[in-house]
Amino acid sequence: MIQLPLSKLSNVGTTIFSQMTQLANENQAINLSQGFPDFMPDSELLNYVDDFIKKGFNQYAPLGGMIGLKEEIARKIENSHQAIYHPDAEITVTAGGTQAIFTAIAAFIKRDDEVIIFEPAYDCYEPTVELFGGIVKRFEMKAPHYEIDWNAVKGLISEKTKMIILNNPNNPSGKILTENDIRELIKIVKDTSILILSDEVYENIVFDGKQHLSICRYPELKERSLLVASFGKLFHVTGWKIGYCAAPKALTDEFRKVHQFNVFCVNTPIQLALAEYMKNDDHYNQLSSFFQKKRDFLRQGLASTSFELLDCEGTYFQALKYDKVSDKNDFDFASELTVTHKVASVPFSSFYKNKVNENVIRLCFAKKEETLEKAIENLTKI
Numbered sequence: 001m002i003q004l005p006l007s008k009l010s011n012v013g014t015t016i017f018s019q020m021t022q023l024a025n026e027n028q029a030i031n032l033s034q035g036f037p038d039f040m041p042d043s044e045l046l047n048y049v050d051d052f053i054k055k056g057f058n059q060y061a062p063l064g065g066m067i068g069l070k071e072e073i074a075r076k077i078e079n080s081h082q083a084i085y086h087p088d089a090e091i092t093v094t095a096g097g098t099q100a101i102f103t104a105i106a107a108f109i110k111r112d113d114e115v116i117i118f119e120p121a122y123d124c125y126e127p128t129v130e131l132f133g134g135i136v137k138r139f140e141m142k143a144p145h146y147e148i149d150w151n152a153v154k155g156l157i158s159e160k161t162k163m164i165i166l167n168n169p170n171n172p173s174g175k176i177l178t179e180n181d182i183r184e185l186i187k188i189v190k191d192t193s194i195l196i197l198s199d200e201v202y203e204n205i206v207f208d209g210k211q212h213l214s215i216c217r218y219p220e221l222k223e224r225s226l227l228v229a230s231f232g233k234l235f236h237v238t239g240w241k242i243g244y245c246a247a248p249k250a251l252t253d254e255f256r257k258v259h260q261f262n263v264f265c266v267n268t269p270i271q272l273a274l275a276e277y278m279k280n281d282d283h284y285n286q287l288s289s290f291f292q293k294k295r296d297f298l299r300q301g302l303a304s305t306s307f308e309l310l311d312c313e314g315t316y317f318q319a320l321k322y323d324k325v326s327d328k329n330d331f332d333f334a335s336e337l338t339v340t341h342k343v344a345s346v347p348f349s350s351f352y353k354n355k356v357n358e359n360v361i362r363l364c365f366a367k368k369e370e371t372l373e374k375a376i377e378n379l380t381k382i
């Protein structure tokens with residue numbers, strides 16, 4: 001038997017999302033753990049896909065993506081943020097947000113480069129940085145407000161800092177960056193060559209009339225940023241794994257050097273369908289109000305319980321603080337909730353390297369009203 005080489009990711013196991021989904025399935029629990037809708041996408045979009053497949057658009061797309069889709073993406077960004085990206089030279093269609101993040105890190109991070117992330121953090125940032133020999137420096141945002149202390153972030157910067165990864169709106173906390181956060185960030189990166197990888201997959205899910213402050217609105221940041229988005233989140237099609245990266249040409253050129261050997265190109269008929277569907281801005285402009293109704297339904301349903309509902313400014317996740325309900329740690333509590341009360345969630349500690357436990361769990365409300373209703377019924381009985 002051969003001796004296996006040392007694992008490049010010795011600390012990495014199955015993601016918490018898969019673990020909780022499996023536990024939910026084994027226990028016939030309502031699955032509010034993984035971030036995906038349990039309802040159908042718009043039939044208009046499905047019909048476009050069907051049409052393009054049947055019309056014979058089934059072969060490789062160009063490396064950077066179909067031009068019609070890239071033009072629609074550029075138009076969307078310009079209309080939403082008054083920022084201009086050249087569709088052909090500065091936008092790359094990717095196999096979801098995850099591949100865009102992986103490719104961006106692979107393209108720029110070398111051994112011993114330092115990368116700053118903000119925790120609670122989406123799970124793919126850290127292992128990807130480590131895979132390329134980079135070193136992760138973390139700032140831990142804490143419950144209940146998950147604010148960023150920019151002085152502390154400044155303390156993490158060294159001459160080795162190559163990249164800052166942002167996630168705005170933030171999964172799992174539901175926080176969005178404020179104008180002040182952005183001003184502080186601009187001050188920190190001024191006169192440095194630090195790149196920004198801005199994961200904005202929930203860009204169109206922001207509540208209560210607040211505005212999503214994309215990195216591309218600020219020329220001082222845009223010039224050094226790779227902006228990542230996901231059609232999975234935008235159009236309720238997480239299983240299609242399609243998204244994009246928008247970045248200035250010099251950054252896009254490097255990004256594509258990796259992209260071409262990573263996936264080369266992405267699903268042709270789906271790109272064509274998305275391009276057609278995106279011609280109507282309503283398809284994404286109504287997303288915030290669509291999800292705000294779901295957020296409010298869940299929050300109202302849980303208002304009379306002993307759970308503390310933390311602020312939810314964006315994304316489709318609601319954070320619940322449960323110290324008045326149980327003194328178990330969040331992993332044990334989430335497991336108990338799944339097995340005994342038949343509602344699956346994700347413990348917040350899994351979004352921190354140091355497993356910070358503040359008795360907070362995450363519920364996904366991208367679900368049909370009847371699913372949320374059943375979950376509320378079970379949670380109110382506790």
Ligand SMILES: Cc1ncc(COP(=O)(O)O)c(C=O)c1O
Nearest residue numbers: 096097098122171201230232243
């Ligand atoms: C913050 C964040 N970034 C990236 C992704 C990945 O997006 P995609 O499913 O398009 O790969 C997700 C998916 O849940 C996410 O929550």
